[in-house]
Amino acid sequence: MQRFVHEMQNLLPTIPENSYVNVTIPPEGRAFTQAALRVFYNNPKIFWKDNLQELQQLPNGASGILIDFNWEENWYYGKQPRAFFIEPN
Numbered sequence: 001m002q003r004f005v006h007e008m009q010n011l012l013p014t015i016p017e018n019s020y021v022n023v024t025i026p027p028e029g030r031a032f033t034q035a036a037l038r039v040f041y042n043n044p045k046i047f048w049k050d051n052l053q054e055l056q057q058l059p060n061g062a063s064g065i066l067i068d069f070n071w072e073e074n075w076y077y078g079k080q081p082r083a084f085f086i087e088p089n
Helices: 002-011 030-040 052-056 071-077
Strands: 019-025 046-048 063-070 082-086
Touching: 002 030, 002 063, 019 030, 019 052, 030 046, 052 063
Parallel strands: 019 046, 019 063
Antiparallel strands: 063 082
């Protein structure tokens, strides 16, 4: 998890409040990864979406962020994570 949040710091220096995130292959379970992001970014309004299509159906004023992070590929092959901000429909 430490490496994950370090990579996130490089990728996204901040995450806006009322953000909904999905990590393609998180380093830990959903709840632990969400809690780590909330603590790391000092932002209790980071929420998790399991379904990628739900990232396009967000409440007004919310942000959707897809984090392409395959733990195995990042760890073994040095592949860099990517983040995509999703525009709501």
